[in-house]
Amino acid sequence: MRRNALVFVALTVAVLAMLASGKYLDRTRKQHGPLTLVGDIKGVQAPDFSLFTLDGQKVKLSDYHGKAVLLNFWATWCPPCKVEMPWFVDLQKQYGKDGLVILGVAMDDSEPASIAKFAQELGVNYTVLLGTDKVSDDYGDVQYLPTTFFIGRNGAVVDKLTGLLDRKDIEDDVKKALATDPGAPMRPLTVQQNQAQIQRRAVPPEPPETRDPQ
DSSP, X not given: OHHHHHHHHHHHXXXXXXXXXXXXXXXXXXXXXXXXXXXXXXXXXXXXXXXXXTTSOEEEXXXXXXXXXXXXXXXXXXXXXXXXXXXXXXXHHHHGGGTEEEEEEEOSOOOHHHHHHHHHHTTOOSEEEEOOHHHHHHTTOOOSSSEEEEEOTTSBEEEEEESSOXXXXXXXXXXXXXXXXXXXXXXXXXXXXXXHHHHHHHOOOOOOXXXXXX
């Protein structure tokens, strides 16, 4: 009975930590622009992006066409992220030879050196990228961390998981992504998704910031 109570308390703390992380991210982000991945996203092409690694190299999602990609949005201040990152390390070791690529998108404002130290302490063996508001918007406005997208070999979204879930759920989606055909057709965008993309193209540039007169 006592063990069950301790497990319940641990799970409750993890859920609360996840929610706190999500709300924190939402408070610190700038006002976002039109979103891209909205509604039913399974089978829809994952938006391409160009992000920098911790050592300043540029990485594009399209560089990995033909691979299965696990795209994980996380932050150093996110306790649930720290729980699942060792799982990703093991999954990269186990399925890397089969074509799995794990990309961790850091969504906090820490210096790259601090993020690198954090990742090194956890033994991260996959590529860590520096996130931006734009990539968050492209993926439907990522507010809650961790959020993970599974992208098939053809570049389409296989699934999306939000929050700290069971490792088996993550591994099952990895297997689904690996099983996709690189030449498989993708689902067309919904009306809602098309409208989101049209709105994005129509958004004017933001005016420069001005100071109030003293």
